[in-house]
Amino acid sequence: AQKITQTQPGMFVQEKEAVTLDCTYDTSDQSYGLFWYKQPSSGEMIFLIYQGSYDEQNATEGRYSLNFQKARKSANLVISASQLGDSAMYFCAMRIFGNEKLTFGTGTRLTIIP
Amino acid sequence: DGGITQSPKYLFRKEGQNVTLSCEQNLNHDAMYWYRQDPGQGLRLIYYSQIVNDFQKGDIAEGYSVSREKKESFPLTVTSAQKNPTAFYLCASSILGEYKSTEAFFGQGTRLTVV
Numbered sequence: 001a002q003k004i005t006q007t008q009p010g011m012f013v014q015e016k017e018a019v020t021l022d023c024t025y026d027t028s029d030q031s032y033g034l035f036w037y038k039q040p041s042s043g044e045m046i047f048l049i050y051q052g053s054y055d056e057q058n059a060t061e062g063r064y065s066l067n068f069q070k071a072r073k074s075a076n077l078v079i080s081a082s083q084l085g086d087s088a089m090y091f092c093a094m095r096i097f098g099n100e101k102l103t104f105g106t107g108t109r110l111t112i113i114p
Numbered sequence: 115d116g117g118i119t120q121s122p123k124y125l126f127r128k129e130g131q132n133v134t135l136s137c138e139q140n141l142n143h144d145a146m147y148w149y150r151q152d153p154g155q156g157l158r159l160i161y162y163s164q165i166v167n168d169f170q171k172g173d174i175a176e177g178y179s180v181s182r183e184k185k186e187s188f189p190l191t192v193t194s195a196q197k198n199p200t201a202f203y204l205c206a207s208s209i210l211g212e213y214k215s216t217e218a219f220f221g222q223g224t225r226l227t228v229v
Contacts, residue, residue: 006156033216035217035218043202043222043223044220044222044223045204045206045218045220047217047218047219050217091156091157093157093218095216095218099164099170100145100162100164100208100210101159101162101170101172102145102147102159102162102206102208102218103159103173104149104156104157104158104159105156106155106156107155107156109154
């Protein structure tokens with residue numbers, strides 16, 4: 001069975017600092033994808049970044065980067081130069097290619113302090 | 115514009131009643147998903163479907179039912195057997211079958227309250 005673990009229920013970070021949100025996963029499958037989503041208080045889900053299990057380089061999208069350590073089964077999200085608008089819930093998710101089950105972690109509530 | 119539409123946005127149900135949440139997509143996606151989110155919590159998978167007329171139970175399927183008669187539509191019925199149905203329900207869809215950034219697209223959600 002696949003499982004996503006996010007151990008930080010909440011984080012407070014000073015504006016303009018970098019922040020790392022932790023995500024570990026568990027699966028016996030070799031072909032999978034890892035995703036990060038942002039959920040503001042409005043409830044919408046915003047896709048941020050993707051990492052494939054066979055990708056050798058860490059994914060980057062603007063201020064977002066994914067620190068992928070396959071042997072440790074971790075896929076941490078790094079946000080550089082945090083902004084007030086980054087305050088939201090952040091979810092890590094995993095999808096097994098083939099059976100298409102998409103599983104989410106419990107999320108981390110990030111609050112940026114001015 | 116392509117996207118996923120969930121309706122209604124807010125839904126009130128009396129105890130003991132079944133209620134159906136609508137989810138329609140015009141993105142030509144094969145995979146569709148239903149999630150439940152409780153306040154301050156993560157998304158828990160209820161059901162998912164890869165193809166018309168086929169679907170699989172997620173992690174919390176008890177008390178829920180789905181159908182997939184059309185590619186575009188994946189309605190969720192919350193039955194009276196669901197003991198605590200008050201929650202935020204999110205529908206999502208994605209393409210499948212390829213190893214690439216096939217992120218799921220989400221609807222705006224339906225907030226169900228049992229009164």
